[in-house]
Amino acid sequence: MKYYPVIVHKDKNAAFGVTVPDLPGCFSAGETLEHALRNVQEAVEVHLHGDDIAPEPSALEHWKDNPKYKKAYAVTLAPVDLSFMNDKTVRINITARQSELAIVDRAAKAAHMDRSAYLVTSAIAIAKAKVAK
Known part of the structure; x- marks a missing residue:
């Protein structure tokens, strides 16, 4: 600090x-x-x-x-x-249905991101919104 x-x-x-x-x-x-x-x-x-x-x-x-x-x-x-x-980038495994991944992949493509970047960015945004409440 x-x-x-x-x-x-x-x-x-x-x-x-x-x-x-x-x-x-x-x-x-x-x-x-x-x-x-x-x-x-x-x-x-x-x-x-x-x-x-x-x-x-x-x-x-x-x-x-x-x-x-x-x-x-x-x-x-x-x-x-x-x-x-x-911070170092680490590899993780997640489990999801194919239909869910298809939705994520379309959203990631629309945001000009890869799947990993989109999932991390989305999760952080949700976490920050919950903390701010």
Whole structure:
């Protein structure tokens, strides 16, 4: 677990926005501060997807003292689990009816994915939706 400095922005009548200055272009948002900060993990995963290493977090003071962020809602730290960087692909076996596989294969083709990618992506989307409730 690493703790990355984040800059929290809040405009009137808008959601909270969070940027990760150590990862230029990496940002998240949420209707509440807590939601926006929770979304930092997913934003970092998307931002670093395919990279071999993640930059070390800089010191929080570097950003707190930066005049550019003087009007920020908050400058704080967000926990980021970087274990996804070391993920290895593993082979699994599943059991399904031929008719079910035909449906999955058609959907995967329509999504321009192979069967494995489609099944994993779909399962993760369902799992995240259940966790978010």
